[in-house]
Structure formats: structure tokens, C-alpha cells
């Protein structure tokens with residue numbers, strides 16, 4: 292076994308007779324930024340709490356730094372954790388929030404001061420050290436909470452939706468901050484979120500979860516472009532991937548309405564024999580408009596129904612067969628609702644899923 | 653954190669409230685409906701206090717009169733050994749029972765916070781004494797402390813024939829006996845208030861403390877306890893008012909004795925109004941007793957105002 296920073300082996304966790312996690316396996320490399328992504332209630336926090344030692348696992352093992360920590364106390368696991376509600380100790384100053392754990396552990400005063408000073412420098416919270424949490428903004432509070440994990444000088448950081456309580460502007464600021472922190476510290480980070488933008492921007496690898504099961508574990512590019520099943524394809528991407536129902540025969544996909552689309556460029560993951568009920572997924576930005584469309588393997592004349600200018604680009608709504616389809620085009624392009632247009636795409640860049648198994652073909 | 657939640661709740665309330673006119677009508681009706689009750693309560697309360705105050709400057713005997721004698725009654729009050737001893741007693745009683753009540757109340761709340769299975773049962777047991785009149789509590793403890801009926805005789809019957817435990821018969825210990833009865837009576841309420849406070853603490857605070865390696869007792873003492881200022885203050889004020897007007901439990905347990913060992917200001921007031929037919933003196937004592945109550949109310953107001961100001965400053 293190579294040395295993983297965190298290894299989860301066959302982990303199961305039940306609350307009474309509700310099975311939240313079942314035989315879950317996950318290996319995380321040293322210095323890797325892993326994001327656990329999934330809708331609310333899918334067991335992300337539960338998994339994170341198991342790694343932290345805040346929940347007793349029902350079955351399986353957890354290794355951190357090659358050591359079996361399944362039954363160790365949270366403080367002995369070499370982890371730091373940041374919570375959605377910040378969870379700062381409200382009656383203590385920022386400085387004391389950072390140092391309290393170290394003091395309790397009996398660390399020497401000058402070592403504590405050194406660590407607090409370093410954390411304050413990295414997170415730029417030096418001027419806030421003598422304030423109480425109530426006197427801080429949300430963003431500042433979350434920095435302090437990160438600082439509290441930082442002073443522990445650990446190899447693994449756990450984040451449980453750390454940005455969910457912040458407003459949009461602060462959220463994107465702090466997101467960059469966290470990325471910068473990871474680049475500087477190079478330690479392992481496990482980050483829980485339900486926000487796909489956070490996942491795509493931060494992660495080295497994303498684990499997409501559903502009902503306590505990891506659906507796909509891959510780098511953001513693969514997750515986005517080669518989703519392994521319909522669930523992942525639908526969960527990632529905004530607006531959603533366009534889904535066309537039809538039949539796949541050889542390398543030709545025919546929609547239910549009889550529109551034939553060539554999938555000659557498509558890399559099949561599993562051999563398909565005979566006609567199969569299938570779904571073709573195409574990302575909105577993979578559909579092109581006008582002159583550009585002429586070079587595409589598949590083209591179609593359509594009528595534009597709705598145009599949504601988003602500033603940086605424009606979203607347009609139309610129909611292929613009976614299916615509503617969105618596509619994204621340059622904001623300079625002049626299109627109006629009601630106008631006829633030629634669109635085209637390469638099914639080779641899309642995704643084809645089996646209707647029966649919902650898996651990628 | 654919590655204040656944001658509150659303000660957003662408030663915003664939600666405002667935005668979902670029914671149209672203004674319907675709301676106004678409802679308010680008017682409710683004010684009309686409750687006015688007689690409010691008037692009676694405030695009126696009786698204020699009028700009583702005003703009359704007590706006025707009579708405390710008269711030489712009223714059996715019946716109140718209006719022969720004003722200036723500060724005479726107050727001078728006599730503070731010249732009275734009995735009053736000064738009462739004040740000393742209530743002070744000792746207050747400090748002891750407040751400390752014991754808050755400490756044991758918190759310990760019980762922490763005990764209940766361990767997710768024990770029979771939580772409801774224990775809660776009822778701890779709250780049960782409060783449901784009883786202090787007179788009943790007092791009588792029960794009087795029997796328990798009675799050398800011929802209670803703990804002492806029970807232990808003696810078990811074989812330890814020279815066992816001594818009769819706190820109420822001894823001048824030096826009687827007041828602690830009363831403290832014990834009072835704490836037993838009131839500790840359940842403190843427990844219930846503080847338990848609600850404990851349960852209100854964000855679960856993520858506990859997780860953070862665990863990750864930091866802070867032992868549970870330290871978390872309870874240094875992190876959670878300071879977060880419960882509201883619950884602590886509520887419990888404390890409730891117990892304070894109980895202390896100032898302590899009367900029935902003393903009457904039931906010791907009648908102020910042995911000697912003057914458990915004399916209390918409230919007993920002094922009642923005795924002067926009834927047995928000693930000196931209403932003026934009784935009223936002077938009663939008005940003096942109002943002072944600490946006022947002090948507590950002012951203290952509470954200042955604390956609340958301060959907390960509110962801090963919150964506003966933060967936002």
C-alpha cells in the first residue's frame with residue numbers, strides 16, 4: 292500500500308437502523324485537495340465527522356498518515372476542522388480562540404505565541420487578535436476559524452461547508468483565500484460543499500456523493516466532461532446538461548422524434564451491441580451557432596425561443612425535436628427570440644448514458 | 653450568529669404578516685381585552701407600594717394613620733438588634749443558597765445533558781419539590797432534621813447510637829438547615845433553566861472543542877458556561893427575589909429560632925404588622941426590603957442594555 296494521507300476502508304455508519312454510509316472507500320494523496328460534493332442530506336458531513344473522530348464508525352477503518360486512527364480521539368488524529376457556523380468560542384478574544392486548545396494541551400508559551408503570530412500573518416487577522424467574535428464580520432470570523440485549525444500545525448484540514456453562511460461576494464473572496472492557503476501550506480484538505488462552483492474551482496479531485504455512496508471520484512475536468520452517470524451529469528453544470536432521449540445503434544444516435552445524430556467521434560467506455568435505449572447529454576457551451584455550426588458533425592435549423600443575456604455570455608433556449616435545449620453563446624452575438632438559426636454540435640464531446648443502467652456508455 | 657437568525661426571523665415575520673389593517677384591528681382588540689387586567693395588576697401593585705412608602709413615615713399602630721413622624725421609623729428600624737440580625741441572617745442565607753443553588757443547578761443540568769435515558773423521569777424528580785409549597789418543603793425538612801423523628805433517629809436505629817445530626821436545634825447551624833431546604837426546593841428550576849441554556853449551545857461548538865482536545869469539564873466551564881449568560885441571569889434573578897422575601901420556609905422549619913438564629917426581614921415585617929401592632933415600623937422594614945429588589949432590577953436592566961448595545965455595535 293502506498294502512503295496515503297487519508298485512507299478510508301469499508302466505512303459504514305448507521306444512526307440507529309438508518310444506514311447513512313455503507314462500505315465506503317476513499318484514498319486521498321498527500322497534499323491533495325478533495326471536495327466531497329452532493330446535495331444536502333447525502334452524508335457528506337457524516338463522512339467528514341467520521342474522519343474527524345466526532346462520530347464512532349459502525350464498521351471499517353480510517354487511516355491518517357498511515358496510522359490507524361479509527362478509535363483515536365479527534366485531538367490525536369492530526370486534523371484541524373472548520374465549521375459552517377464558525378463555532379468560535381464567543382467569550383474569548385480571537386487570540387484566545389486560537390490559543391486555547393494549545394494552552395489546554397500544555398504547550399509552551401513562546402511556541403504558542405509563535406504559532407498564533409504565524410496564523411495571524413497568513414490569514415491577515417493580526418489587527419483583530421484582541422477582538423471578540425461578535426465584533427467581527429462573517430468573513431473575519433471564518434478566517435479566525437481557519438486560524439484555529441492552522442495553529443494546530445496538522446497535516447489534514449477538514450472543512451464542513453465553510454462558506455455557506457457568507458454572502459456571495461465574501462464567498463468568492465474567501466474561496467480564493469482557501470485556494471491560496473492550500474498552495475502555500477500544501478497539506479491535505481478535505482472540503483465538504485453542496486456548491487458545484489466551489490467544488491470545481493477548489494478541488495484536485497471531486498467525490499460526487501449521493502445517498503452516502505460516492506458516484507464518481509475524479510478531477511474537475513473529467514467530472515465535468517465525462518460524468519460516469521446521469522446523476523453526476525445532472526448535478527454538475529449550470530445550466531444543466533441538455534438531455535435528449537433516443538436510441539443508440541452502432542455510432543448513430545436517433546432521438547425519439549427520429550433526428551439522427553452521428554456519434555462517430557464518441558469514445559465509448561463500454562461496447563454497445565444492437566439498438567439500445569439511450570440518453571445523449573450535451574453541455575450548453577458545446578452547442579455552437581451560425582457559421583461556426585457548419586463545421587460540426589451535426590447541424591439543425593431551429594427557432595430561438597428565449598434569449599437570456601448574462602453579461603459575460605448569453606443563454607438561448609430552443610428545441611431539438613420536442614426537447615427543450617439551452618445553449619450558451621458569446622454575448623456579442625446578435626440573436627433575438629423568434630429568429631431562425633442554425634445550431635450544431637459534436638456528439639463526440641457529449642455524454643451518452645444507458646437508459647436502463649443510467650451509466651455512461 | 654444567533655442574532656442574525658433572529659433578525660432574519662423578524663424580517664420573515666414582517667413580510668408574511670397579514671395586511672396592515674387586519675393586524676391593527678387585532679392589536680386594538682387585544683389591548684382592549686387585556687386593559688382591565690393590566691390596570692388592576694399595575695394599579696394594585698403601584699398603589700400598594702405607594703401606601704407602604706407613605707405609612708412608613710407615620711406612627712401607625714394597629715391601624716394605618718397619617719401622623720407623619722419623618723424618618724423616625726427608619727431610625728428605630730436600624731437601631732433594632734432584631735432587624736440588624738435579620739439583615740445579617742438573610743445576607744448569609746442569600747449568599748449560601750444562591751451559591752449552592754447555582755452550583756448544584758448547573759451540575760444537575762450538566763448531568764441531565766449527558767443524554768441519559770431516563771431524562772424525563774429525572775427532570776420530574778428534580779422539579780417536583782418546586783411544585784410543592786415552601787411550607788410543605790419546610791415541614792418535610794423539619795421532620796428530617798428532628799432529632800426524634802428524622803435522620804438522626806434513623807441512623808441511631810441502625811446501630812450508631814451516638815450519631816448526632818440535628819442542625820435546626822443548634823443556633824450556629826440552624827440557618828444552614830434552612831439553606832438546605834431552600835436549595836432542595838429551588839434547585840430543580842435552576843436546573844431546568846440552565847438545561848435549556850445548555851441545549852441551546854450550537855453542536856458545532858462542542859465539535860470544535862473536541863477537535864481542540866478540550867476536556868468536557870473545561871468545555872462546560874470555560875466555553876459553554878460563559879455562553880449561557882441569559883439563562884444564568886434568569887435563574888439568578890429568580891432565586892434572588894426568592895431570597896429577599898424568604899418567609900414561609902423559615903416559619904415552617906424554625907419559626908425564626910432557635911433564639912434569633914434564623915430571623916428574617918420578612919418575618920420582622922409580618923410580626924410588626926400583626927403581633928406587635930406597629931404598622932409604621934413594619935412598613936419601614938418592608939420599604940427597606942424593596943431596595944435590594946430594586947437593585948437587582950436595575951442590575952438586570954443595565955446588563956440587558958449593555959448586551960443590546962454590544963450587539964448593535966457588532967452589526
Ligand SMILES: Nc1ncnc2c1ncn2[C@@H]1O[C@H](COP(=O)(O)OP(=O)(O)O)[C@@H](O)[C@H]1O
Pocket residue numbers: 306309311329330331332333334335336337338
Ligand atoms: N445525529 C443524527 N441522527 C440521525 N440521523 C442523522 C444524524 N445526523 C445526520 N443524520 C442523517 O444522516 C443523513 C446524512 O446527514 P449529513 O451527513 O449531515 O448530510 P449532509 O452533510 O450531506 O447534508 C441525513 O439523512 C440525516 O438526516
Ligand SMILES: [Mg+2]
Pocket residue numbers: 332335336337452
Ligand atoms: Mg452537512
